[in-house]
Amino acid sequence: MPDPVAFVLKGYPRLSETFIAQEILGLERRGLDIRLVSLRHPTDKTTHPIHGEIKAPVLYLPEYLHLEPRRVWRGLRAAKAMPGYRAARAAWLRDLKRDPTRNRVRRWGQACVLAHELPAGVARLHFHFLHTPASVTRYAAILRGLPWSGSAHAKDIWTSPDWEIREKLAEMDWLVTCTASGADHLRGLADTPDKVALQYHGIDLTRFPRAPETGPKTGPKTGPTTILSVGRAVAKKGYDDLIAALASLPDDIDWRLIHIGGGGLLKKLKAQAAEAGIADRIDWRGAQPQDAVLTALREADIFVLASKIAADGDRDGLPNVLMEAQSQGVATVATAVSAIPELIDADRTGLLVPPGDSKALAAALETLLRDPALRHDLGQAGSERVRAHFDAERELDRLARHFGLGTPPGGS
Helix, strand or coil, X not given: CCCCEEEEECCCCCCCCHHXXXXXHHHHHCCCCXXXXXXXXXXXXXXXXXXXXXXXXXXXXXXXHHHCHHHHHHHHHHHHCCCCHHHHHHHHHHHHHHCCCHHHHHHHHHHHHHHHHCCCXXXXXXXXXXXXXXXXXXXXXXHHCCXXXXXXXXXXXXXXXXXXXXXXXXXXXXXXXXXXHHHHHHHCCCCCHHHEEECCCXXXXXXXXCCCCCCCCCCCCCCCEEEEEECCCCHHHCHHHHHHHHHCCCCCCCEEEEEECCCCCHHHHHHHXXXXXXXXXXXXXXXXXXXXXXXXXXXXXXXXXXXXXXXXXXXXXXXXXXXXXXHCCCEEEEECCCCHHHHCCECCCEEEECCCCHHHHHHHHHHHHHCHHHHHHHHHHHHHHHHHHCEHHHHHHHHHHHCCXXXXXXXX
């Protein structure tokens, strides 16, 4: 059995990162001894059931250095005695010169605490997200002389400077990322492109079994047609475009929108909906656990996600909520951005529109709102594609081999 591995996460647990929890639990069940390290304390009021199934203990690093000065001081003092101190400090100072921010200072302090408090027996560090968690992982790995690896996702790929990605890729053992577009970009920055592997998260089909044969999508329709969207209220999710699209729908269509998710733009979006005269047709439910999301999916007629590239370059990778929606046979409307076209075969398993185009989004929604038969056909086709090509169990088997469980990657 492989030695313990410490997973360095930005925050744990998080409702918006079920894909990470799914991976941790799947690797635990395959025999990997995992210790979790979180740079932040949890802020969500609830957790998903999957978090209760994960056995790995959690080490919380000082979220802000000035709040735990003694702990940070002990970490810095211990780090100075480590064999890799000079190399780690030199790497950090080079980074600080190019990125003279408080966050960069915090990364160094957290890395020293991690190196000092690392659980006994840990033989590898593995990060999720290529920006801050990868930096803390890198400095701590140099301090302790440990191998390190990681998983890259979306914002971390597209908003991190190329120089930093290049240097991290040169030093780590291997990296997996969850979209073909992200993999291509990272391979172009890697000294050894083979270090970067495409690894879809997939969906845990035991948690998202087929929806019952009867329900809103198959039975007689009464009342408004239900549109569901699940996602944080942040710029890259395009909820301003969705509200504009809904406001432009013809008056003879009876619809209601359910939104699940937290996020800093909720207040602004609610004001936009009120100004557009559609506030009474939107149910803002806030962040919800996975079982509530599944119930909402099974009650929905249409799922919509209007992702786009934000002004700072932030964007989605391959949103798990799209796979979850399609697993339940819900007709899906999304945007052709990032890796979404890797999942949705346009006009066959869902409808795709250009990102940031509220008129095209409105037209696609109107098409589905007026055509129950098309909703059914797209929903069923989407469900079959997800089950055939995005099964998390198969993807986890491949990932486990990177950690020395089973056949090595590329083996028979």
